[in-house]
Amino acid sequence: MKEFRLQPKILFGEDSLSYLRELNYKRVLIVTDAVMVQLKLTDFIVNNLPASSEIKIFSEVEPNPSMQTVEKGAQDFIAFDPDCVIALGGGSPIDACKAILYFAYKIYKKLNINRRVFFVAVPTTSGTGSEVTSYSVITDGDRKIALADNLMLPNVALLNTEFLKGLPSKVVADTGMDVLTHSIEAYVSNIANPFSSSFAMKSIKLIFENLVTHYNDRTIPTPRENVQFASCLAGIAFDNSSLGINHSIAHTIGAKFHIAHGRANAIIMPYIIEINSHADKKYYEISKELGLPADTIEEGKASLLSFIKILKEKLGIEKSLKDYGVEFEDFRKELTNMLKDIKKDICTSHNPNRLSDEEYIRLLLRIYYGE
Ligand SMILES: NC(=O)c1ccc[n+]([C@@H]2O[C@H](COP(=O)([O-])OP(=O)(O)OC[C@H]3O[C@@H](n4cnc5c(N)ncnc54)[C@H](O)[C@@H]3O)[C@@H](O)[C@H]2O)c1
Numbered sequence: 001m002k003e004f005r006l007q008p009k010i011l012f013g014e015d016s017l018s019y020l021r022e023l024n025y026k027r028v029l030i031v032t033d034a035v036m037v038q039l040k041l042t043d044f045i046v047n048n049l050p051a052s053s054e055i056k057i058f059s060e061v062e063p064n065p066s067m068q069t070v071e072k073g074a075q076d077f078i079a080f081d082p083d084c085v086i087a088l089g090g091g092s093p094i095d096a097c098k099a100i101l102y103f104a105y106k107i108y109k110k111l112n113i114n115r116r117v118f119f120v121a122v123p124t125t126s127g128t129g130s131e132v133t134s135y136s137v138i139t140d141g142d143r144k145i146a147l148a149d150n151l152m153l154p155n156v157a158l159l160n161t162e163f164l165k166g167l168p169s170k171v172v173a174d175t176g177m178d179v180l181t182h183s184i185e186a187y188v189s190n191i192a193n194p195f196s197s198s199f200a201m202k203s204i205k206l207i208f209e210n211l212v213t214h215y216n217d218r219t220i221p222t223p224r225e226n227v228q229f230a231s232c233l234a235g236i237a238f239d240n241s242s243l244g245i246n247h248s249i250a251h252t253i254g255a256k257f258h259i260a261h262g263r264a265n266a267i268i269m270p271y272i273i274e275i276n277s278h279a280d281k282k283y284y285e286i287s288k289e290l291g292l293p294a295d296t297i298e299e300g301k302a303s304l305l306s307f308i309k310i311l312k313e314k315l316g317i318e319k320s321l322k323d324y325g326v327e328f329e330d331f332r333k334e335l336t337n338m339l340k341d342i343k344k345d346i347c348t349s350h351n352p353n354r355l356s357d358e359e360y361i362r363l364l365l366r367i368y369y370g371e
């Protein structure tokens, strides 16, 4: 039996934050990062919650959240004992919040306490789609670990474009390319189905039509909103169909060489598409849908690759790890460890092509040199 799941409830539109006024909870924990507090984006949440709620803000989440932060957050969670949790931020605070819940529930279980809190996720990047997925990516030393559990699915994903107006252009480029990686990997996954593929294709189209305009001017409402929709649609798609080795490799090199998740995905994307020969027909279908030259399967795949290379240039994304500034000696030393981590990553199993160790090493060297 196969399943396509649609959860959580998604609220969106200009007045979506008014939903917070209906949340009648005694204690509300907000999990976020220091930038959200500095930019006063937390005020949009606090000012809309009922005055009767006691509010605590945990703002210690760093980009690529660490196990230590999650442990600290879980301690604060148990001490404060909230009945509602709101994650506000990019993928880092949302994922940290999910992992805090995951570990806090484990502790409750050991104490024979059967308790779940109401969980609202408010994304401020477009983005990881984490507001609609059961995944959380946590960094443990120089490794990224992807957790997957329905316990971490939010009850409500609250979208509002108000948060996105002050995004730095680099974050728009990185997170927008993360969206495109999600939707393409979901579309070509070997467990894709017609439901996940329709969400993935719509997301790809929205990125194709809106990302560069949004990157160049974050104040224009329609592209800003469309990229947010694309992010959420891609999240729904990959939560149901899984991802592939673009993500496994991005997790590995991101953690080892401290590269933002979306940028790591974007640097390696063309090399992954080239090697995934079992998905050639699907890459062609994407090009056809986008109106790119696609008279044959080969032409369709080549058009998609050209589009992605041009998009990367427009967004100022490096062609290779060498261009990004990774030293070859550092890269060479990590090759064996990287291979191990990539093969273990949960995203690897549903990639269209299965690679041998030798193919992985050759691929990693191409990603390094950009050839
Ligand atoms: N759970 C999932 O399914 C999933 C999927 C992909 C990636 N991830 C993980 O998500 C994390 C990356 O998340 P991200 O790419 O959203 O970045 P992020 O949350 O790390 O944020 C990047 C930077 O942008 C800042 N920022 C965020 N929103 C802003 C706003 N509205 N205005 C100004 N600055 C803002 C943050 O403070 C931070 O400095 C990584 O750990 C990655 O592995 C998770």
Ligand SMILES: [Fe+2]
Binding pocket: 128, 178, 181, 182, 247, 261, 265
């Ligand atoms: Fe991602």
